[in-house]
Amino acid sequence: MGVTVLQQFPMTENRTGPQTIEFLTKRIVALGAVQTGQFLVDCETYMSVPQLGVQKTVHVLHNSEQPASVFAVLESGSKVVPLIADGLFDLLMLKMTSIYTSKKQTKIESKGPRFEIGDFCVKLGSVTMSQNFKGVLVEVEYRPCVVPGSAWDLMREFLQGFIGSVVPNQAPQYLQNRMNDIYQPMDTIQQYLEHFGQYRKTTGVI
Amino acid sequence: MEQLQTALTAIKVLRSSVGQVFDSLGSGLRAEHGDENKETKYLLELQELLTTVNVNLRDVEQAVSSLNPPPGPFNLASTAYLSQETTQERQALYGTLVNSYKWTDKVHEYSNVAQALLSQNSLKRSYTNSNRTKRGRIQTSSHNVSPQQVDSLISTFDRQFNDMTVSVSRPFASNAVLHVTLGHVLKAVIAFKGLMIERVVVTGYGETMDLWTESRHKVFRKVTENAHAAMLHFYSPALPELAVRSFMTWFHSLINLFSEPCKRCGLHLHSALPPTWRDFRTLEPYHQECKP
Structure with missing residues (x-):
């Protein structure tokens, strides 16, 4: 598990979602990348019923990179509790419908092709919320390095070389708070959750 | 020996031509013989095949007649008693015995080749000495060093760099194997022979370490390669401690493997790899392609 950075790729008027993905695919293949299948990250959000008092939110996420795990993030007030469980957690959530109800229309996912180039792993995801296209989210993982602080400059160079000046010079806020920690799969999930939150708030495409 | 070889080939050819005769006999009349005169055609074919058998048989006879019968029975020494088992x-021992003979033969052959190569290229790490006059003298060796001496040297590295942890194990007799963890960047296994570095394997921080598996990341495979170059560069039989110390200092410079850009091109990446080369003297980072 290496350091991962997520970057939204802004949509332009003259290109549709699939066209943008194809455009980026051409670029990464020209750099020498090899496609290694597809990927999928999805997120479903559950709300606690009002009778329980303070409302709590549970986000349940899956990442095809960790296929045997289910990631859950519980938000209650200002507290955030992350949890990694195995596949049975999905069934458990089904049993808890009397406490937590799913907001079906906010089910959001990012999926698309996955590429490998050297030690980098690049994923071009098109984000859809209940079948509506919302935007393009690029994930870049540098697998040999586990500390965001030492990998950021190198990854920024890669990202800027690949998707251009959209990439800021500063690391994403989420990583900036953890520059010297060891990167965990949960960190990728938290970043996805942040971006999914932004996509959910906006009405059109980003 | 050559005659025996030709005789064997002749027998092989004979066998195959006889096989063809039986093949043809076995399949009988076939479609390619056509409709008209198929019997005569078939007979002609058989005749042809039999002539080749005849020719081949003559070859075999000729080859065999030129062979000399071996003088007396083969001496199998004590292995002859295996037949009385x-x-x-x-009872299956004879096969394995023959196999082991073959292996010994091969080892003998390879070691002869190796000996010839070593005497031509004087590798500085090996102790082959083709010069006879020097044989008598005692050579200074970095192989035969007491474990305590090695331990005391290694413990100095542990204290020298506070972001590098070093632990020693001795899985192979008295030779030390070092497990080095360099910050959160990489890990390495360094095998010693006395005070001489024998092998280095560099892997990622999250990977498992052992002496034989390579890293799954390209960058660490490259770094392993460069570490081998460094190990050969710093090797000096006269001052083994200095050699190990210089190697460790060089190795410590890899702490900024991901964070430092190349000194020449100023970039982090070149063909998707960070600067993996460290200059031996200045310890400055370079890409493989940019190194001076």
Whole structure:
């Protein structure tokens, strides 16, 4: 598990979602990348019923990179509790419908092709919320390095070389708070959750 | 020996031509013989095949007649008694015995080749000495060093760099194997022979370490390669401690493997790899392609 950075790729008027993905695919293949299948990250959000008092939110996420795990993030007030469980957690959530109800229309996912180039792993995801296209989210993982602080400059160079000046010079806020920690799969999930939150708030495409 | 070889080939050819005769006999009349005169055609074919058998048989006879019968029975020494073995599980011993003979033969052959190569190229790490006059003298060796001496040297590295942890194990007799963890960047296994570095394997921080598996990341495979170059560069039989110390200092410079850009091109990446080369003297980072 290496350091991962997520970057939204802004949509332009003259290109549709699939066209943008194809455009980026051409670029990464020209750099020498090899496609290694597809990927999928999805997120479903559950709300606690009002009778329980303070409302709590549970986000349940899956990442095809960790296929045997289910990631859950519980938000209650200002507290955030992350949890990694195995596949049975999905069934458990089904049993808890009397406490937590799913907001079906906010089910959001990012999926698309996955590429490998050297030690980098690049994923071009098109984000859809209940079948509506919302935007393009690029994930870049540098697998040999586990500390965001030492990998950021190198990854920024890669990202800027690949998707251009959209990439800021500063690391994403989420990583900036953890520059010297060891990167965990949960960190990728938290970043996805942040971006999914932004996509959910906006009405059109980003 | 050559005659025996030709005789064997002749027998092989004979066998195959006889095989063809039986093949043809076995399949009988076939479609390619056509409709008209198929019997005569078939007979002609058989005749042809039999003539080749005849020719081949003559070849075999000729080859065999030029062979000399071996003088007297083969001397199998004590292995002859293997044929008198009565227990079932030991009757198969002869096969394995022959195999082991073959292996010994091969080892002998390879070592002869290696010896020839070594005497031509004087590798500085090996102790082959083709010069006879020097044989008598005692050579200074970095192989035969007491474990305490090695331990005391290694413990100095542990204290020298506070972001590098070093632990020693001795899985192979008295030779030390070092497990080095360099910050959160990489890990390495360094095998010693006395005070001489024998092998280095560099892997990622999250990977498992052992002496034989390579890293799954390209960058660490490259770094392993460069570490081998460094190990050979710093090797000096006269001052083994200095050699190990210089190697460790060089190795410590990899702490900024991901964070430092190349000194020449100023970039982090070149063909998707960070600067993996460290200059031996200045310890400055360079890409493989940019190194001076």
